[in-house]
Amino acid sequence: KPAPSGTGTQCPECAIPVTSACKFVTAPPEGEKVHIVLGFDANYPPFTYVLPNGSAAGFDIDVMKWIANKYGWELELKPWDWSTIVTALENGDLDVIASGMSITPERASEKIWFSIPYYSYIHELVAKADDTRSADEILNSGAVIAVQKGSTAEEWADKLLAEGYNFQKLALNSYVEALQALLDGRAQALITDSAFLEPYLKQHPDVAAQVRVVTTLGAPETYGIATRPCDIWLRTKINDALHELMTSPEWNKLLEKWGLG
Amino acid sequence: MDPVWWEYIPYILQGAIWTFTLVGGGLALGFAIGVPVAMGQKYGPTWLKAVLDAYVWFFRGTPLVVLLFLFYWGVFPVLLGIKLDALTTSIIVLGLRSGAYQSQIFRGALNSVDEGQMLAARALGMTKWQAITNIILPQALRIAIPGWTNEYAIILKDSAICFTLGVIEILTRTRYVVISTGEALGPFLFAGILYIIFTYGGTKVFNIIYEKYHIPGLVGKGV
Amino acid sequence: MGRGSEMVGDEIVLRVENIHKRYKDQEVLKGVTFEVRRGETKVIAGPSGAGKSTLLRCINLLTKPDKGRVWLEGVELTDPETNINKMRQKIGFVFQEFNLFHHLTALENVMIGLTKVKKLPKDVARKKAEEALLTVHITEDLWHKYPAQLSGGQKQRVAIARALAMDPVIILYDEPTSALDPQLVGEVLRVMEELARKGVTGLVVTHEIGFALEVADEILFMYGGRILERGPPREVVFSPKHEVTRKFFENITKLYGGK
Amino acid sequence: MGRGSEMVGDEIVLRVENIHKRYKDQEVLKGVTFEVRRGETKVIAGPSGAGKSTLLRCINLLTKPDKGRVWLEGVELTDPETNINKMRQKIGFVFQEFNLFHHLTALENVMIGLTKVKKLPKDVARKKAEEALLTVHITEDLWHKYPAQLSGGQKQRVAIARALAMDPVIILYDEPTSALDPQLVGEVLRVMEELARKGVTGLVVTHEIGFALEVADEILFMYGGRILERGPPREVVFSPKHEVTRKFFENITKLYGGK
Amino acid sequence: MGFWEEFIPLVLHGAVNTLWVLVISIPASVALAIALGSARVYGNAPIKAIATAFVVTFRGFPLVVTLFLLFFGLADLGIYLTPYQTATLAFVLCGGSYMSEYVRGAIRSIDIGQSLAARALGMTKFQELIYIILPQAIRRALPGLSNEIIYQIKYSSLAFVVGYEEIFAVSKTFISRYFMPLQVFMVDAALYLAMTTAAAYGLRALEYKLRIPGLEMSIR
Numbered sequence A: 001k002p003a004p005s006g007t008g009t010q011c012p013e014c015a016i017p018v019t020s021a022c023k024f025v026t027a028p029p030e031g032e033k034v035h036i037v038l039g040f041d042a043n044y045p046p047f048t049y050v051l052p053n054g055s056a057a058g059f060d061i062d063v064m065k066w067i068a069n070k071y072g073w074e075l076e077l078k079p080w081d082w083s084t085i086v087t088a089l090e091n092g093d094l095d096v097i098a099s100g101m102s103i104t105p106e107r108a109s110e111k112i113w114f115s116i117p118y119y120s121y122i123h124e125l126v127a128k129a130d131d132t133r134s135a136d137e138i139l140n141s142g143a144v145i146a147v148q149k150g151s152t153a154e155e156w157a158d159k160l161l162a163e164g165y166n167f168q169k170l171a172l173n174s175y176v177e178a179l180q181a182l183l184d185g186r187a188q189a190l191i192t193d194s195a196f197l198e199p200y201l202k203q204h205p206d207v208a209a210q211v212r213v214v215t216t217l218g219a220p221e222t223y224g225i226a227t228r229p230c231d232i233w234l235r236t237k238i239n240d241a242l243h244e245l246m247t248s249p250e251w252n253k254l255l256e257k258w259g260l261g
Numbered sequence B: 001m002d003p004v005w006w007e008y009i010p011y012i013l014q015g016a017i018w019t020f021t022l023v024g025g026g027l028a029l030g031f032a033i034g035v036p037v038a039m040g041q042k043y044g045p046t047w048l049k050a051v052l053d054a055y056v057w058f059f060r061g062t063p064l065v066v067l068l069f070l071f072y073w074g075v076f077p078v079l080l081g082i083k084l085d086a087l088t089t090s091i092i093v094l095g096l097r098s099g100a101y102q103s104q105i106f107r108g109a110l111n112s113v114d115e116g117q118m119l120a121a122r123a124l125g126m127t128k129w130q131a132i133t134n135i136i137l138p139q140a141l142r143i144a145i146p147g148w149t150n151e152y153a154i155i156l157k158d159s160a161i162c163f164t165l166g167v168i169e170i171l172t173r174t175r176y177v178v179i180s181t182g183e184a185l186g187p188f189l190f191a192g193i194l195y196i197i198f199t200y201g202g203t204k205v206f207n208i209i210y211e212k213y214h215i216p217g218l219v220g221k222g223v
Numbered sequence C, D: 001m002g003r004g005s006e007m008v009g010d011e012i013v014l015r016v017e018n019i020h021k022r023y024k025d026q027e028v029l030k031g032v033t034f035e036v037r038r039g040e041t042k043v044i045a046g047p048s049g050a051g052k053s054t055l056l057r058c059i060n061l062l063t064k065p066d067k068g069r070v071w072l073e074g075v076e077l078t079d080p081e082t083n084i085n086k087m088r089q090k091i092g093f094v095f096q097e098f099n100l101f102h103h104l105t106a107l108e109n110v111m112i113g114l115t116k117v118k119k120l121p122k123d124v125a126r127k128k129a130e131e132a133l134l135t136v137h138i139t140e141d142l143w144h145k146y147p148a149q150l151s152g153g154q155k156q157r158v159a160i161a162r163a164l165a166m167d168p169v170i171i172l173y174d175e176p177t178s179a180l181d182p183q184l185v186g187e188v189l190r191v192m193e194e195l196a197r198k199g200v201t202g203l204v205v206t207h208e209i210g211f212a213l214e215v216a217d218e219i220l221f222m223y224g225g226r227i228l229e230r231g232p233p234r235e236v237v238f239s240p241k242h243e244v245t246r247k248f249f250e251n252i253t254k255l256y257g258g259k
Numbered sequence E: 001m002g003f004w005e006e007f008i009p010l011v012l013h014g015a016v017n018t019l020w021v022l023v024i025s026i027p028a029s030v031a032l033a034i035a036l037g038s039a040r041v042y043g044n045a046p047i048k049a050i051a052t053a054f055v056v057t058f059r060g061f062p063l064v065v066t067l068f069l070l071f072f073g074l075a076d077l078g079i080y081l082t083p084y085q086t087a088t089l090a091f092v093l094c095g096g097s098y099m100s101e102y103v104r105g106a107i108r109s110i111d112i113g114q115s116l117a118a119r120a121l122g123m124t125k126f127q128e129l130i131y132i133i134l135p136q137a138i139r140r141a142l143p144g145l146s147n148e149i150i151y152q153i154k155y156s157s158l159a160f161v162v163g164y165e166e167i168f169a170v171s172k173t174f175i176s177r178y179f180m181p182l183q184v185f186m187v188d189a190a191l192y193l194a195m196t197t198a199a200a201y202g203l204r205a206l207e208y209k210l211r212i213p214g215l216e217m218s219i220r
């Protein structure tokens, strides 16, 4: 695990723009209540989703609650559409995004900077349990392979296609639907990430019996908490807290609770 | 065993408050805009027609997501210097857009009122305005009712797109439930039926109005 | 001689000068000039398509003439400065196709001009409208019917009542008795006479030559967009100057020759 | 005596028996019975609102009578088994309000029944339609105008041509000359006579008593939803049995008394 | 690779896909709408009931739900529609239902004299509908239909939920990769505006071409 740093993952050559949305550049005056708006995409269990009573839940939510609790911050939870979530952050509608957000160089730009990575996962090629073909056979069979629209899994699919593999990409709206397509027989395989798949299979043993992971793809990737680049104080505080949490026994309990162990 | 998503039914239903706030606000505002725009397009001076055509062109042609995006982060804060909350922005944008569509519904209706009606009204000494409000509009509004029920049905569902700005109504909630429970068909079917009830109920109301104001003996259902 | 003539003053109520109108390829009015004095009843006759309806519509500018001028009581209607809506209140108009307001009952059709244009209070307007309807024998049982529920003659009479109720200076009638039976024709004519006596001037497009002979002070015979011939009714009908006029009216003698 | 009578055979073309019709609160037809023989021209007269138009519409079932039966050439129209569309081809109908098809030109208005209902080839239909239009003096320059571009009289004549062109057994005319000038009235009447001579029967609602006197074999005088009086035209008009009939027709003498 | 060089070819490919769906679905929707609208006014009781139920259902279902049911629901029954088939079919069902409402309203705004005259000529109810009523009704319904056609062009973006690679699907992928919604939306808006403008312009021209001389006051 990386040591805590002041800046987390950032864009090295980017200047830090200070806009009116920047609220946490430096420490707020003593005694002032810190109010943080947490934006998340409720479409991403077990990291962020909603409970039947409408309240937010998930691993990321628990992490942010722990951090807010530690500092005595007020935490406001705001579900937000994924496609405009960064714009909302930039414009001050949100202050942090903790929603299973992968750290990629494209994302860590002048718009958002990340905290230290707090979770790592790997992409996987999944097929039906009775499909005995190898990964290469599947990827070259012209078969339909389902992914989630806009996910890093789709990036993987695109990358493989660009490398000359022969399959059809079917990009659906969520992992759940992509998995559904595999189970329906509409797709012959699925590219997904372990962050989604493993907890899901733990929760749904019947599904787990029907599928098998054919192979993993590439190296592990990581999630980070996104903030405005200018909110240096906030990011530092989050990094400190994350570091503390990740080295405490509490961390494993949290992972355990959400099936991410 | 009951499907897990059943527990979420109250949560989905609570979205109806937002749905109807958006629909009510958007439709009413759209009506207030659409009727005068249609009249302007039909009876106004050329320059006004050009302006209104441009308005209709832009708001009818641009996807709602884009409009919401532009108004929430662009037009209001940057151009006008006001920061409106997501709900208000959504209602205004829905209203502006619906106004563009409604204006075309009314334009069609105005065209179906025969020329003699205008002539007779003007012959009585009515101004163009009086003729429109007293004679043409009451007849056109009746003709427009079926089109209006469409607009209602559409805006009812399009309100879902306001989620772009974080307004969480029925359809968005349904999606959350699908994802949170991993069950897709059930919640979607439930939402579908819910919308059918809303659409059908609303359409029923419009139909009652339509039949009530149906001019006796005038128009056909075939012979 | 026309009956109305004894009350005709010298005051010119309506002056129409050199009206032209063309629809694309076809010149429908080719310069029409005439005047109507107060209390006069003037009849316009002529074959189908001669431009009679078009002329009437040009007078109160429902159709914009391409050329020519119109005055009512000395005010030029064709002057763009003139408030045409104000002036139209003084010009009753009875359409050949009636053009009743579809969405209003018979009574409301007559009332709407009074309440919305003349701004009379509702009860006053209602009384006036009822009177006008009774004048043309539309009785109470028909007041609340919609146009589509009325017979042809009933519609025509409501249309006349609608014009009447406005207390106009002049009424332009476009075939006001076409859908009426002879009895009603007689009654409507009586109404028109009475109005003439009260100084309400009438300009009537009609094919009822009997009516023209009885009531009109002058006949204008239109042909091909022009006034071909004009003069006292008996003269124009029985000893016309032109061949076309003679041919036009000769059927009357034939038709009613039996009597 | 009516002119047409010499060609009237004994064959009954149309039989109408005990027709009743009510609109909500109002009984419009209270039992009407009569028959028309081949080649006959029968006139229906009566005050506005008497139910004349309603009666005509009941004959070809455009309005469903509440009670009563109708036969055309021995076939019962009111029988639900009868193919009414087939039968209606044999019944020409000229509407009081013309009801031309707004979206079709004059010529197309006349052609559509021939091409779509009678399934005639286009060129045959066109020739027939042109003939029919010329019969009613709608000349070539008007063939391609739309109804909204025609004058009142022109519309009415197109409506007549539309009925004519179908070669019907009987034509029902609802005030077919209301918008026509006397010259055209004369000509349309001549057309009707000719048709009668060819055996085309006519049932005419009209207020043109002159026409009735000239052409009709019989007048049916309707009053309040009933046939109050019927008989040879001169009898009904000049020596009617009922007071209402007398009053109805008395204006004619007054109106044309001058001649 | 820069944003533009990467995004533009992709989104243009998406636009072609969008057009492919619309080229089929729009005419088919109009045809369905005319059938449904006519059936609801002129049909006998059972036909009326069926047509009404059809319209209530597909006007009621959000398009997303219809797409979803056709894609996943039918798959459960062993019927696998491709994303293209699903999208086209869903648009026709939904668009046809909406459009039918305008057709119905327009039919009912034609004055009764027109049907009387048609029947008096001996036309059957069906002939009356085809030759007299619909030609007039469709003219009156055109402004409303153009609304729905334009809606349909924009709603084609929903095809992404069944994995159809149209404009919006491409954009969504792009946005979540680079988080540049403004630029992406601007390109999308321009594309949709171009399509809707073409449609609106064409429909206006049609409306103008079909106008009945002298009848309407002033169609522009």
Ligand SMILES: Nc1ncnc2c1ncn2[C@@H]1O[C@H](COP(=O)(O)OP(=O)(O)OP(=O)(O)O)[C@@H](O)[C@H]1O
Binding pocket: C023, C026, C028, C047, C048, C049, C050, C051, C052, C053, C054, C055, C096, D145, D148, D149, D150, D151, D152, D153, D154, D179, D181, E214
């Ligand atoms: N909107 C129009 N467009 C083109 N031509 C028209 C229009 N209106 C009228 N016309 C033509 O102008 C001529 C005169 O029409 P107008 O209605 O004035 O005749 P009219 O004298 O009233 O005849 P009628 O006695 O039959 O009512 C006709 O030939 C008619 O076809």
Ligand SMILES: Nc1ncnc2c1ncn2[C@@H]1O[C@H](COP(=O)(O)OP(=O)(O)OP(=O)(O)O)[C@@H](O)[C@H]1O
Binding pocket: B217, C145, C148, C149, C150, C151, C152, C153, C154, C179, C181, D023, D028, D047, D048, D049, D050, D051, D052, D053, D054, D055, D096
């Ligand atoms: N659809 C309807 N609903 C209610 N009442 C109607 C309807 N149609 C006609 N009536 C009434 O029926 C009566 C007879 O109408 P009809 O049109 O048959 O009269 P008519 O004898 O043809 O009169 P006219 O000579 O004025 O044309 C009228 O009093 C009219 O108000």
Ligand SMILES: [Mg+2]
Binding pocket: C052, C053, C054, C096, C174, D151, D152, D153
């Ligand atoms: Mg005229």
Ligand SMILES: [Mg+2]
Binding pocket: C151, C152, C153, D052, D053, D054, D096, D174
């Ligand atoms: Mg009548």
